[in-house]
Amino acid sequence: MSSGQPLVRVEELQKYFWEQDSILDRLLGAEPVPVRAVDGVSFDIYRGETLGLVGESGCGKSTAGETLLRLQEPTDGHVEFDEHDVYELAGSELTEFRRDAQVVFQDPFSSLDPRMTIGEIVRQPLDVHNVDTVEKRRERVRELLERVGLSADQLDRYPHEFSGGQRQRIGIARALALEPEFLVLDEPTSALDVSVQAQVLNLLDELQAEFDLTYLLISHDLSVIRHICDRVAVMYLGEIVEIGPVEAIFEEPKHPYTEALLESVPRATTDERERDRETISGDVPSPRDPPSGCRFRTRCPKVIPPDDVEIDQEEYRAIMDLRERIERRDISLESVGEDGGFEFVDGAVSETDLPAFVTALKTRVIDRTLAPEHDEVVEEALAELASSNWERAADVLSSRYESVCERRRPELGEESHPAACHLHDDAEESIRR
Numbered sequence: 001m002s003s004g005q006p007l008v009r010v011e012e013l014q015k016y017f018w019e020q021d022s023i024l025d026r027l028l029g030a031e032p033v034p035v036r037a038v039d040g041v042s043f044d045i046y047r048g049e050t051l052g053l054v055g056e057s058g059c060g061k062s063t064a065g066e067t068l069l070r071l072q073e074p075t076d077g078h079v080e081f082d083e084h085d086v087y088e089l090a091g092s093e094l095t096e097f098r099r100d101a102q103v104v105f106q107d108p109f110s111s112l113d114p115r116m117t118i119g120e121i122v123r124q125p126l127d128v129h130n131v132d133t134v135e136k137r138r139e140r141v142r143e144l145l146e147r148v149g150l151s152a153d154q155l156d157r158y159p160h161e162f163s164g165g166q167r168q169r170i171g172i173a174r175a176l177a178l179e180p181e182f183l184v185l186d187e188p189t190s191a192l193d194v195s196v197q198a199q200v201l202n203l204l205d206e207l208q209a210e211f212d213l214t215y216l217l218i219s220h221d222l223s224v225i226r227h228i229c230d231r232v233a234v235m236y237l238g239e240i241v242e243i244g245p246v247e248a249i250f251e252e253p254k255h256p257y258t259e260a261l262l263e264s265v266p267r268a269t270t271d272e273r274e275r276d277r278e279t280i281s282g283d284v285p286s287p288r289d290p291p292s293g294c295r296f297r298t299r300c301p302k303v304i305p306p307d308d309v310e311i312d313q314e315e316y317r318a319i320m321d322l323r324e325r326i327e328r329r330d331i332s333l334e335s336v337g338e339d340g341g342f343e344f345v346d347g348a349v350s351e352t353d354l355p356a357f358v359t360a361l362k363t364r365v366i367d368r369t370l371a372p373e374h375d376e377v378v379e380e381a382l383a384e385l386a387s388s389n390w391e392r393a394a395d396v397l398s399s400r401y402e403s404v405c406e407r408r409r410p411e412l413g414e415e416s417h418p419a420a421c422h423l424h425d426d427a428e429e430s431i432r433r
């Protein structure tokens, strides 16, 4: 369990990728737009604890883990390991860090070299770091294999001769070879059958107690997180939205994203199964162009309407989604007339067809009945689209419905269980600003 000083301190860590710009972008001389994989995350990992990093695929978990291990160069930010600045390390200090901080990858099939025996695989870090005599290294490999539940007699065999769970044990033995203090476990059980997952997690638990290890466990699987973590950091689109003790995260989640993640976990009871398989609605926005303010607001079921707007959440969501489509110009105006029998000529419909256009378009883009005062504003916006005034249409909606969630980025506080959400801002007043 955790105690005392943090072993790892991550401060405002940022990692952007520029590599994936398309050739077309480059030919057109477009300004490169980075993928903001990790966008200013801060957290501590205390000695002896397991911190879980959880979030949907693509939210930046692996990049955060690799960058804090200095397997990737950071774009900005700081990481301290045992009170040393990781990005300033050089020479023997860097070598020491490379021994003290190890990683176990998800896929035990691709992370082990198929041409090497498992004895060679586990011994490799000892050879690279030139630890002890050859004889002692051999002995250590035998001990390690036994310790992770394999037989030392198997060290001349090749990875393909082992099951997935056994290969992951080999990966763990290799990570432990240099007696590290800290392990990043990147989806260590995701490629394994459920029955084998618990065995590997139990092994990791035992090893942690035996060798005083500190873990950062990266997983999209909340049941894995719950099984083994002391604290949990929840990531969404490159940011940490909530962090806290594992029971608090599971029993009293604060951020609507955490709540949604928990909702999507399949539960054991039959009647709940179907509902619980639902995933969070809406597409994950691109990390090249994340939403302003709170990044989860485009999918959030609790987005905050302006103070003076009385509206139920589903209506508000429908209007916010419509506004987004208008901003992205993601509505085919030309085809609206196909149902109504009128024409869209030179980007506009005639005055006479305007009411029919608005009605036909509304049926397409809003799938619910709106209260009259909101219906009126939406019709006003849609009428702007009758003459392709996209910007004015978006303005009509934003001037009435702009949310604090899009105006201001919520801060993650420093208490023991903070959530970066305006619903948890201290002063009610401040969220309306």
Ligand SMILES: Nc1ncnc2c1ncn2[C@@H]1O[C@H](COP(=O)(O)OP(=O)(O)OP(=O)(O)O)[C@@H](O)[C@H]1O
Pocket: 017, 018, 019, 020, 035, 036, 037, 055, 056, 057, 058, 059, 060, 061, 062, 063, 064, 220, 287
């Ligand atoms: N080398 C790279 N070049 C460009 N973009 C990258 C690179 N590596 C990751 N990304 C992008 O960064 C974002 C975060 O990826 P990352 O793998 O860290 O997420 P993740 O939460 O670990 O997801 P997963 O569980 O699917 O690996 C994604 O949009 C991904 O496409």
